[in-house]
Amino acid sequence: MTVSGPERDNLIFAAQTGDPAAIGRLLVVCQSDARRYARRHCQVSDVDDAVQESLLVISRKVHGLKAAAAFSSWLFTVIKRECRKLERAMFRHDPLDEDLAEHQIASKSDNDLRIDLAAALESLPAHYLEVVLLRDFEELTIAEISKRLGEPPGAVKSRLHRARELVREYMLGSNASDKKRPIEH
Known part of the structure; x- marks a missing residue:
């Protein structure tokens, strides 16, 4: 936090008393600490979501905090939990039956596979x-992608893994060529 102890x-x-202006100011004051801590505990792509969700929890539950001195450790606990x-959530999915997946892919013509792949790629964020x-x-x-994008290699790997998972889910979904809506991320 950037404000002094008594302040x-x-x-x-x-x-804690429910003053909306104080809650708003508190969230602004603790946001940089929250972001810094989230960067240590979350995937790069999840930092913003973790901070946003954590600040929402803080705004809703700050009235239940027993001592002001416990605020920083509570903030970090909430962020870690959100991360x-x-x-x-990122890794929760039903494992695919590899034989079924292989059969679905093999049963499509090359042209249908190309159309489905193009649609899957177009649906990606x-x-x-x-x-x-x-x-x-x-x-x-x-390493080359990391340099070009100016991002750490771990972030690039994570994003690439998630992108491939989304393409795979799309390709193995029923009637993939009929899907119009983008894949959620």
Whole structure:
């Protein structure tokens, strides 16, 4: 937090009493700490979501905080929990039956596969499409993509993995060529 001890404690106390202006100011004051902590505990692509969800939790539950001195540790606990939630959500999916997946792909004509792949790629959010195109079509290495995008290699790998998972889900979904809506990320 960027405010001094007594000022911080007064702000937290005012927020605990339900003062909307104090809650808003508290969220602004603690946002940089929240973001810094989330960067240490979340996937790069989840930092903004984790901070937003954490600040929402803080705004709703600050009245239940017993002592102003516990605020910082509580904030970090909430952020860490949100990072874990997002990570679990990212990797939570039903494992695909590989034989079934292989059969679905093999039963389609080359032309249908090309159409479905194009549709799957078009449905990707831009930041996912970018890494897939750089890696799989331009055949750049992770290090080259990382340098080009100015992002850490781990973030590039994570995004590429998620993009490929979304394409796979799309391709194996029923009637993939009939899908019109973009894939959620």
